[in-house]
Amino acid sequence: MPKLNENYLNLKASYLFSEIAHRVAAYSEAHPDQKIIRLGIGDVTLPLGASVIKGLHEGVDAMASKETFKGYGPEQGYEFVRDAIVDYYARNGITIHAKEIFISDGAKSDTGNITDLFDRDNVVLIPDPVYPVYVDTNTMNGRNITYINATAENNFLPMPDENLAVDIIYICSPNNPTGAAYNKEQLKVWVDYALKNNAVLLYDSAYECFITDPTLPRSIFEIEGARKCAIEFCSLSKTAGFTGTRCGYTIVPTELEFTASTGAVMNLNAMWNRRQSTKFNGVSYIVQSGAAAAFTEEGMADCKKNIAYYQENAKLLADLMTRKGIRYYGGVNSPYIWLECPNGMESWEFFDYLLNNAQVVGTPGAGFGNNGKYFFRLTSFGSREATLEAIERLEKLL
Numbered sequence: 386m387p388k389l390n391e392n393y394l395n396l397k398a399s400y401l402f403s404e405i406a407h408r409v410a411a412y413s414e415a416h417p418d419q420k421i422i423r424l425g426i427g428d429v430t431l432p433l434g435a436s437v438i439k440g441l442h443e444g445v446d447a448m449a450s451k452e453t454f455k456g457y458g459p460e461q462g463y464e465f466v467r468d469a470i471v472d473y474y475a476r477n478g479i480t481i482h483a484k485e486i487f488i489s490d491g492a493k494s495d496t497g498n499i500t501d502l503f504d505r506d507n508v509v510l511i512p513d514p515v516y517p518v519y520v521d522t523n524t525m526n527g528r529n530i531t532y533i534n535a536t537a538e539n540n541f542l543p544m545p546d547e548n549l550a551v552d553i554i555y556i557c558s559p560n561n562p563t564g565a566a567y568n569k570e571q572l573k574v575w576v577d578y579a580l581k582n583n584a585v586l587l588y589d590s591a592y593e594c595f596i597t598d599p600t601l602p603r604s605i606f607e608i609e610g611a612r613k614c615a616i617e618f619c620s621l622s623k624t625a626g627f628t629g630t631r632c633g634y635t636i637v638p639t640e641l642e643f644t645a646s647t648g649a650v651m652n653l654n655a656m657w658n659r660r661q662s663t664k665f666n667g668v669s670y671i672v673q674s675g676a677a678a679a680f681t682e683e684g685m686a687d688c689k690k691n692i693a694y695y696q697e698n699a700k701l702l703a704d705l706m707t708r709k710g711i712r713y714y715g716g717v718n719s720p721y722i723w724l725e726c727p728n729g730m731e732s733w734e735f736f737d738y739l740l741n742n743a744q745v746v747g748t749p750g751a752g753f754g755n756n757g758k759y760f761f762r763l764t765s766f767g768s769r770e771a772t773l774e775a776i777e778r779l780e781k782l783l
């Protein structure tokens with residue numbers, strides 16, 4: 386009999402979004418005539434931009450002729466995409482090198498797979514609340530997790546203190562679900578902490594494109610010293626609407642290395658390269674052709690248009706909260722509105738209340754961690770019509 390990975394027994398029984406789907410399905414079945422508006426899952430709704438579509442078509446055409454057909458590509462991604470990302474970062478004033486960029490099918494896989502590089506015996510620091518993938522993947526590996534509280538008191542931006550003793554630190558900024566974004570001074574404190582304590586920072590910048598405040602950093606590599614302690618994960622999912630097209634990238638600086646117990650120096654860029662070459666065969670040429678187009682100036686201009694549309698939705702939702710006197714966070718440098726459930730309701734209670742009385746679906750904060758128990762996430766990724774209709778219903782209800 387195989388010995389199973391019993392760490393799976395420690396995972397929370399139901400993944401957040403399946404529980405939501407389950408409750409929505411039960412409600413729909415009981416009330417088949419009610420129209421439900423979904424502002425729950427963080428999934429985009431606008432079609433891909435014109436440049437990306439053109440890039441994808443070019444990719445398809447290349448596959449149709451003998452001269453340009455592509456078989457297996459480099460596991461790390463095609464040079465033309467890595468170079469396009471180097472240029473994209475350079476336009477934002479950040480120097481990274483093509484060999485530090487690894488193209489993948491998305492940031493969910495990479496933030497989960499990165500755990501392959503670390504021993505089980507590490508203390509992992511994860512903010513509460515946050516994107517559930519960090520907790521679940523480390524739980525699958527049986528790793529010890531320490532939580533750091535993100536609460537209204539610290540504006541959902543927890544900072545390290547002297548007593549903190551951890552090896553691996555996850556940061557998601559702008560944050561899913563709270564919408565909070567660290568400034569440069571705050572990230573410098575985290576980088577200095579990591580350097581001083583020989584820790585590694587795993588920085589998820591999936592929402593960097595939603596940053597509107599020009600003083601806020603869009604990459605951890607804007608912070609001095611980060612090249613010696615940080616890995617950055619990013620994705621085209623929210624930037625370019627690639628949630629269904631699938632493409633992301635991870636940046637592992639060549640300077641990032643630690644000394645092994647044998648005294649050998651282990652380089653994380655070399656390790657990730659080895660890991661990806663062994664377990665991954667690259668992203669489809671067609672998708673990479675579309676991805677490269679997204680990183681051009683023209684492609685980014687298309688992306689910005691879609692992002693501006695979602696930002697307007699966020700503003701409309703935020704204005705509703707202001708009118709109703711409901712305390713909320715995010716919505717400015719983030720597509721999410723993180724609101725305090727009214728009348729002291731708990732998040733699942735508020736979920737049921739909105740579903741039953743307004744047929745609006747959001748995401749209960751409890752699904753992102755204990756500190757989300759009295760909070761609720763609404764996304765701006767819906768259509769304008771759906772967002773406006775949800776606002777109209779909530780205007781009456783709340």
Ligand SMILES: *Cc1c(COP(=O)(O)O)cnc(C)c1O
Nearest residue numbers: 491492493516561591620622633
């Ligand atoms: C949406 C999201 C991602 C992107 O995941 P993909 O696999 O690239 O679609 C990564 N991190 C966070 C925090 C997210 O919310």
